[in-house]
Amino acid sequence: MLEKKEDALYEQLRAIVSDMKNLRNPLIEILHQAQKLFGYLPMEVQRFVAEELEIPVNKVYGVVTFYNAFTMKPRGKYVINVCTGTACYVKGAPRIIQMLSEILDVELGETTEDGIFTVTAVRCVGACSLAPVFMVEEETFGRIETxxxxxxxISNYRQKV
Ligand code: FES
Known part of the structure; x- marks a missing residue:
């Protein structure tokens, strides 16, 4: 079953590459799409993209490791992005990170054992008046103190799984 799902994802990726390969500099956009499909960019996916684009895999790897937006580790179903921009930092972002680490038993950048949450830090998300701010996927939470x-x-999101 799992293999079938993987095969279907690779077929979708093949179609994406073939649609985009003639664009100017298609690699970054293709990698974004690949990450959306697979959730992360393991070496097998990078190799596949390199073969389809007929470019060296080192070039793909170089781009994946250069941009923070790409990850080679699986991410949880929900990514919690804690803003560590100046306003949020001053108003308690480190404490939010600390509390999340304790509640979820992960360090920053890690994914919970059940694969539901990944906690990461981001720069200012443009909601400084609500500092300290964090986002779960597209949803923004501000002025969380306790x-x-x-x-x-967290438990509301767990119930959605
Ligand atoms: S510094 Fe966090 S939203 Fe601006």
């Missing part, structure tokens, strides 16, 4: 508030948000 562990209880955080726990409620």
């Amino acid at each position: 562990r209880k508030q955080l726990q409620e948000i």
